[in-house]
Amino acid sequence: MSIKVDRFNSDPDRAEIEAFFATHIDDANRFPLHLRSTDPLKGFPSFILAVRDSNGLAGALHAGAAAEQIQAYVSHGLPPREVDKGIRDHAMIYSLAVREEVRRAGIARALVNELLDQLHGFTRLYGVTGPRSSAFYHACGFTVLPPGAAIALHIGRAQVNIPLSGKDSWFSMNL
Numbered sequence: 001m002s003i004k005v006d007r008f009n010s011d012p013d014r015a016e017i018e019a020f021f022a023t024h025i026d027d028a029n030r031f032p033l034h035l036r037s038t039d040p041l042k043g044f045p046s047f048i049l050a051v052r053d054s055n056g057l058a059g060a061l062h063a064g065a066a067a068e069q070i071q072a073y074v075s076h077g078l079p080p081r082e083v084d085k086g087i088r089d090h091a092m093i094y095s096l097a098v099r100e101e102v103r104r105a106g107i108a109r110a111l112v113n114e115l116l117d118q119l120h121g122f123t124r125l126y127g128v129t130g131p132r133s134s135a136f137y138h139a140c141g142f143t144v145l146p147p148g149a150a151i152a153l154h155i156g157r158a159q160v161n162i163p164l165s166g167k168d169s170w171f172s173m174n175l
Contacts, residue, residue: 003110007118008048011035017050020057024097027130031094033062041067044087045121049114051107059098059107063115063125066092073153073160082156090153091119093127112140119175126151126172128164137171145170 008017018033036042044065051059070078070086078086093115098107119125129137134144145151150163151170164170 003051003106005049005051005110005114007114008050009036009046011037013050014048017048017057017060017062020050020060021062021095021097024099025095031062031068033095041065045091047091047115047118049111051110053102055099057099058102059111060095061093061108061111061115062095063091063093063119063127065122066090066126070155073155073162076160076162077158078153078155078160079158082158086153086155088121089123089155091122091125093125096133108136109140116175122175124153124172124174126153126170128168129171131167131169134169134171142171142173145172 008014014033014035021030021033033048034040039046041064044067046064047061049061050057065087067087069092070083070090073086074080074083096108096111129144131147138144147167147169148164149170150161151172153160153162
């Protein structure tokens with residue numbers, strides 16, 4: 001079965017996909033998908049991918065330049081002069097969800113593979129996952145750190161270690 005992944009960016013599509021994420025992802029800390037006019041990532045590369053079936057959205061993925069995160073890493077020791085390089089080089093998966101009744105049909109993998117095909121110019125892709133999804137990211141070729149472990153980001157000549165608390169894990173891939 002061939003899975004067709006489309007890229008979206010219109011405000012109505014963004015609103016529909018954000019509602020899908022809000023319904024299918026139970027995480028109060030999730031970075032929401034905003035309308036274009038209010039998007040804090042406006043001006044940076046953004047990837048909004050989705051798969052539709054006869055019942056509407058079957059799965060969706062939101063990723064983009066890790067601009068807001070890289071800027072926040074200054075408080076973790078990233079020299080301000082390295083922020084621009086970090087934003088150009090690092091992308092982050094913010095949200096990935098698939099409707100429960102169509103899980104394990106290859107939709108999430110198709111979304112990730114399409115994202116990897118589109119991430120030209122970035123050198124690293126990373127994100128945060130809960131325990132239920134860590135095996136999926138590992139199967140897609142990501143390095144998944146143990147829960148609570150810090151991720152080491154090499155940005156320019158700096159290294160920044162960003163810790164997590166709780167049961168969540170960082171996943172990353174050099175591109």
